[in-house]
């Protein structure tokens with residue numbers, strides 16, 4: 723198993739971080755969408771606390787992922803990818819990174835500006851990152867809400883593009899992001915070698 727990314731494929735660390743973040747975002751989004759309409763019971767308080775703890779975990783994982791990305795680089799686009807697709811993919815990936823940061827940070831800002839406490843899985847308290855302010859709370863929650871719909875849109879486009887490559891182009895774009903136990907890069911297909 724190769725840890726670092728090569729020119730041809732994603733290494734184990736990038737793959738693990740990619741799919742851990744996918745699962746985390748799906749869980750956080752489901753909690754976020756359902757917790758607001760729950761009746762005011764202890765279950766609602768627990769759902770909010772879990773949403774916040776998972777959001778903080780996401781923030782840490784995304785920071786780690788970005789650091790690894792800057793250190794380990796990324797594979798070249800699969801051979802034959804038109805340059806306009808490359809450009810759209812690059813812009814989408816960096817927009818996804820920006821939103822993956824903006825979501826937890828805007829949530830934390832809203833929490834701080836509203837004067838709510840913040841804990842990570844009941845293990846320790848985190849400080850407020852802003853003073854109490856109704857205006858800031860209103861802006862932060864708007865960023866959090868609209869940011870979510872934008873993130874969803876980009877994720878659908880991003881996943882759609884990955885499946886399009888897999889099903890209609892028949893290339894390795896999706897396959898090389900999937901878990902694999904192979905030790906080395908797969909040999910290039912003779913018709914794709916440049």
Ligand code: HEM
Nearest residue numbers: 744747791796799815818819822877880881884895896899
């Ligand atoms: C079913 C859902 C998803 C599929 C099938 C999928 C698939 C992929 C694939 C195949 C790549 C590699 C593209 C390449 O090699 O050029 C990739 C990269 C990436 N994915 Fe996803 N993805 C999914 C969900 C997500 C989600 C939810 C996020 C974050 C919100 C995300 C963020 C990213 C980012 C930022 C990259 C670029 C990595 C980098 O350049 O460092 N993906 N994804």
